[in-house]
Amino acid sequence: MKKFVYMDAAASWLKPQSVIESEAGFLRNLYANAGRGICARAGHVDALIDEARGKVADFIGSNKENVVWTSGTTDSFNRIVNILKNTFVGKKFTVAVSDLDHHSTRLPFETCDNFQTLLLPLDKDFNIDVNNIPIADVYVITAMSNVMGIAQDISEITKAIRSQNKNAIIIVDAAQFVVHSKIDVKKFDCDFLCFSGHKIGADTGVGVMYIKNPDVWAVDKFGGGMVNRVLEDKLVLNKAPEKFEAGTLPLTQIIGLPYAIEYCKNWDGATDLIHYMYDELSKMKNIKLLTSRDSVLISFVSTDMHVIDFGAMLGAHDICVRVGNMCASWIHKRLNIDGSVRLSPGPWNNMDDAKYVVDVIKGLVA
Numbered sequence: 001m002k003k004f005v006y007m008d009a010a011a012s013w014l015k016p017q018s019v020i021e022s023e024a025g026f027l028r029n030l031y032a033n034a035g036r037g038i039c040a041r042a043g044h045v046d047a048l049i050d051e052a053r054g055k056v057a058d059f060i061g062s063n064k065e066n067v068v069w070t071s072g073t074t075d076s077f078n079r080i081v082n083i084l085k086n087t088f089v090g091k092k093f094t095v096a097v098s099d100l101d102h103h104s105t106r107l108p109f110e111t112c113d114n115f116q117t118l119l120l121p122l123d124k125d126f127n128i129d130v131n132n133i134p135i136a137d138v139y140v141i142t143a144m145s146n147v148m149g150i151a152q153d154i155s156e157i158t159k160a161i162r163s164q165n166k167n168a169i170i171i172v173d174a175a176q177f178v179v180h181s182k183i184d185v186k187k188f189d190c191d192f193l194c195f196s197g198h199k200i201g202a203d204t205g206v207g208v209m210y211i212k213n214p215d216v217w218a219v220d221k222f223g224g225g226m227v228n229r230v231l232e233d234k235l236v237l238n239k240a241p242e243k244f245e246a247g248t249l250p251l252t253q254i255i256g257l258p259y260a261i262e263y264c265k266n267w268d269g270a271t272d273l274i275h276y277m278y279d280e281l282s283k284m285k286n287i288k289l290l291t292s293r294d295s296v297l298i299s300f301v302s303t304d305m306h307v308i309d310f311g312a313m314l315g316a317h318d319i320c321v322r323v324g325n326m327c328a329s330w331i332h333k334r335l336n337i338d339g340s341v342r343l344s345p346g347p348w349n350n351m352d353d354a355k356y357v358v359d360v361i362k363g364l365v366a
């Protein structure tokens with residue numbers, strides 16, 4: 001079989017065997033729809049989904065009713081915009097965003113007339129500046145940028161926000177953070193927190209949207225599974241989290257998610273690989289590093305080759321990395337560049353991979 005050096009964990013993880021086996025076993029032996037059938041098989045699937053929800057709740061320090069299944073972080077953020085709009089009908093919000101944001105977490109607000117965006121300042125190291133938090137109704141906190149790879153101090157940031165406006169609505173994007181740092185939603189004191197399953201080894205199509213007070217929010221979707229009774233003049237909705245889960249859930253992906261979480265929790269990161277590659281790259285005169293040595297990934301540019309060409313040349317050596325603006329144009333604009341090259345190792349990479357990547361890059365920039 002052809003061997004690729006896949007070093008693009010920040011885009012999506014390769015899947016651990018336990019995830020593949022749990023999903024295959026479910027599809028082979030247990031599959032049925034959840035939340036609607038009364039047959040024993042459907043009831044068993046309900047129990048499995050409930051168990052998975054409990055494991056996710058434990059993982060982030062919440063209760064089951066606060067964990068809503070979505071299809072991913074992008075879906076969650078688009079849904080949050082509609083949840084806010086439907087709860088406060090006609091209200092105009094100010095929303096503080098930052099240049100660390102991924103397109104998926106900022107554009108849904110920027111493109112909606114109900115929201116006027118303002119910027120959370122960054123300090124000289126491109127971290128959110130807790131000493132200069134602006135006043136806003138809503139805050140989007142990117143817990144870890146997919147370009148800079150440094151965990152933000154969420155508790156400190158939310159403390160600084162709440163010291164000015166204790167009722168602020170704080171939304172945390174933990175899509176990258178979840179892999180590398182512990183989530184504790186109570187300590188973070190956020191109103192929403194989102195991550196995608198596929199970035200921690202689960203399948204695509206499943207995401208988690210934590211909601212602190214699910215009962216106070218209006219729903220954004222209607223359909224099967226979320227409504228208890230349809231009366232002449234009103235709908236009686238199910239309790240949270242089901243009221244936010246209209247339609248058939250990504251059952252197979254949900255079944256695999258706790259296995260991914262377990263696997264990810266037991267991974268110590270790739271610090272030795274990062275340090276080796278970082279130190280070697282920092283000796284190359286045509287490479288400009290954008291990240292610090294303690295980042296969980298390495299972003300860089302070549303001073304004499306376009307990033308797309310760089311990616312293509314690495315690809316020609318079967319090295320798979322991400323190049324371009326990484327759906328994070330604002331941080332690139334701030335760095336005065338259009339895009340970058342990103343090395344983000346995962347648990348499947350080893351030191352041989354790191355040495356091979358360094359040798360190939362050495363050959364490219366020599």
Ligand SMILES: Cc1ncc(COP(=O)(O)O)c(C=O)c1O
Pocket residue numbers: 010011072073074075102104105142144145146173175176196327
């Ligand atoms: C920081 C960050 N936020 C959000 C997203 C969006 O995640 P998804 O594409 O799984 O919805 C990504 C994906 O790269 C990301 O890196």
